[in-house]
Amino acid sequence: MKELINSLKGDKVIWSFVALLALFSFMPVFSASSNLAYLNHGTGNTLSYLLKHLAHIFIGFIIIYWVHKVPFHYYRGISIIALPIVWILLAYTLVKGTVIAGANASRWIQLPFIGISFQTSTLATLVLLVFVARYLSKKREEEVTFQTSLVELWMPVFITLGFVLPANFSTAALMFSMVLMLTFVGRYPLKYIGIIVGTGFAALALFVLLSKAFPDSHLFSRVDTWESRIENFRTNKPGEDDYQIEKAKIAIASGGIYGLGPGKSVQKHFLPQSSSDFIYAIIVEEWGLIGGLGVLFMYLLLFFRFVIAAHKANSLFGKLLVVGLGFPLIFQAMINMAVAVELLPVTGQTLPLISSGGSSIWMTCIALGIIINVTKKEEEIAQEMSDKAKREAALQRLIDKQLEEDIEEEEGATIEENYSIEEKVGNPMKAVLNK
Known part of the structure; x- marks a missing residue:
């Protein structure tokens, strides 16, 4: 065990925070999976869900270990090759994708032979942000013109977002926001960013108008859901998501300061997405305000460590990788927690490293492996200088x-x-x- 720990390179603090969040996730997942265990005349035994989550986490840490061994500059070329493959997967998901847990969206594809569902938008987010970081680091010493960047940068971005948007608006919005943040950090001209933001809103408005013109099209089936969620959030009218929000608020209110205790949640039997989208509400119900703030504090500490890692990185590509892959994880966590306490409309974003799931955990682990690889490189440089x-x-x-x-x-x-x-x-x- 000691040899294994010594073989782990990179920022040990990031390793520690990731391990703590993963270890903590077993308790709420084991408890919150009870409603899934009763579906389809189940016995209510959540042990199988716990073992499944254990397998996902174990594979995730193998992914982190493997990815952090690969020099991060290799991902420049990998992102160029992977982006067209991602487009093919996203297109296939729109046409032949599967629906999970009754969601009115085709966001998953079934991997052949192994029977595992894979959410392609999570891979698309990862590849796109690495691609943008590669472009910005490559063009740092050159004068950027809007015409060339429109073809080399923004066309691939909008193609990717165009495949994600019809089935998953929240993920597309998060991807677009993170790309804009990355271009700002990479010192892309602000006037060009303003043009792109305006173009993005115009494209979204056009998509909504087309949904009104072709209401029966499968491509626009989610637009009514977006509108109803925003309207219900703005006016507090009852809607399809009102049931989940009400149960989440009851769970949070029941938790109080110290919580009901691990495994003693009541609302986990009523929340449809208690082990994924609304797992934070179950955490607060069982662990109280102290537990909820503790989870929030852990993500903030991880965010602070990402900032330090980005500051220490000697190459621009390394800095952009840490910002582009690390910050979205924290923002996704904040969105998940904000939805649980009704600060934001329902989005479907999971809590990284804590919510149950396969592909979301694995893509998070790939991002963390690349970030740790950047810190490992800087650690090696410091070690070489010391030697x-x-x-x-x-x-x-x-x-x-x-x-x-x-x-x-x-x-x-x-x-x-x-x-x-x-x-x-x-x-x-x-x-x-x-x-």
Whole structure:
């Protein structure tokens, strides 16, 4: 075990926070999966869901370990190759995607032979942000023109968002926001960012208008859901998501300061997405305000560590990778918690590393592995500089010692030379005394 820990490179604090969040996730997932265990005449035994979550987390940490061994500059080329593959997967998801837990959206594809559902938008987010970081770091020393960036940067961005938007507005909005944040950090001209923001809103408005013109099209089936969620949130009218929000608020109110205790949640039996989208409400119900704030504090500490890692990175690509892959994880967590306390409309965003799920956990682990790889590279550079300083100090000590020995030899030779001259010439004082 000690050898395994010593083999982990990179920022040890990030490793620790990720491990703590993953370990904590077993308790709320085990408790909140009870409603799933009773579906389809189930026995209510949540052990199988706990083992499934354990397998997902275990595979996730294998992914982190493997990814953090690969030099992060390799992902420049990988993002270019992976982006067209992602477009194909997203297009296939729109046409042949599956629906999970009754959601009115085709967001998953069934992986052949292994029977695992995979949410393609999570992979698309990861690949797109790496692609944008690659472009910004490549063009840093060149003068960026809007015409060239429109083709090289924004066309791939809008193609990706166009495939994600029809089935998952919240993910598309989060992706677009993170791309804008990344371009701002990468010092892309602000006037161009303003044009892109205006173009994005115009494209969204056009998409909504097309949904009104073709209401029976499968492509626009989610627009009514978006509108109803925003309207219900704005006016507090009852809607399809009102049941979940009410149960989440009851769970949070029942938790109080100290909570009902681990596994003693009542609302987990009524919340349809208690182990994923609304798991934060179950955490507060069982662990109270202290537990809820503790989870929030852990994400804020992880965010602070990402800021430090980005600041320490020597290359621009490394800085942009940490910002582009690390910050969305924290923002996603904040959105999930804000939805649970009704600060935002229902979005369907999970709580990273805590909510149950397969592909979402694995994509989060890939992002964390790349971030740790960036910190590992800086750690290696610092270690090399330290080793170089030690070698220089050792060499200087050898030189000083050699100089001392040379001086001593010269002084000894001078004394012996004077003594031999004295013997040959003689000592006048001795001659006088002898007389």
